[in-house]
Amino acid sequence: MNVAIITGASSGMGKEFVVQADVRYSLDEIWVIARRTERLIALQEEVGAKIVPISLDLTLPESFNVLKQKLEKENPNVKLLVNASGFGKMGEFIESSPESNAGMCDLNLKALILTTQTVLPYIKEGGKIIQVGSMSSFEPVPHLSVYAATKAGVLSFSRALSFELKPKKIRVLCVCPYWVKTEFFERAGEKENLEKFDILYTSDFVVKVAYKALDKSRKNYVVPGKYAKLLRFLAKFLSHDFMMWAMNKMFKYKKND
Secondary structure, eight states: EEEEESTTTSSHHHHHHHHHHHSOOOSEEEEESSSSSHHHGGGGOOOSSEOOOEETTTSSSSHHHHHHHHHHHHHHHHEEEOOOOOOOSSSGGGGGHHHHHHIIIIIIIHHHHHHHHHHGGOOOOTTTTEEEEOGGGGSTTTHHHHHHHHHHHHHHHHHHHHHGGGGGOOOEEEOOOOSBBBBBBHHHHHHHHHHTTTTOOHHHHHHHHHHHHHHHHHEEEEEEEEHHHHHHHHHHHHHHHHHHHHHHHHHHHHHHH
């Protein structure tokens, strides 16, 4: 039985990864993981493969035991794993809550690592893994300091894992998008401010680029979009101090606009 396992599947890029996986790959089932069960069930209306909803909160350690037990019972051939769960909170670190910061670390990085470790024994030669990073994976970002730190961890882990799994012919790709129009900003609390810049990408675009890079490229990360690629190019030559100064100015501009 060929399956894909996609976390964060109830909305945003996670949902789009489900829809496009159904078209691109020959799958018997797509196991979709998120907390909102009704949204997971509704995905069946949009895809041809059988949707298997798995309602889990990946910040809870017991969730990985549930996933492990299901894998042991079904013994699937996991053709594709996509770790798309995550959230961010914007603002001054000194004003942030410990609960929010711990949640970002738990969901963005810890859950991604543990999900990968739980699923990996069921991924055979030719299998593929997508980890959702961020443009902030490359640079420290004031006002997004904890989020950026978790995404830097995602990129580092993904690239190292790609090297380890290359002899097994298992492909690992970290997709590092710039701002994407999703529910992320409703939770982050900056949606209106960020939309003023009119540089948000769509989930459809980012996911298309990710899947194309997964299938056609040998690189272990991809930066979707010309504007994002330009920023990545500049970041290779400009100091982190300058980039942090520029990001800080951008956030202050948004707050005062």
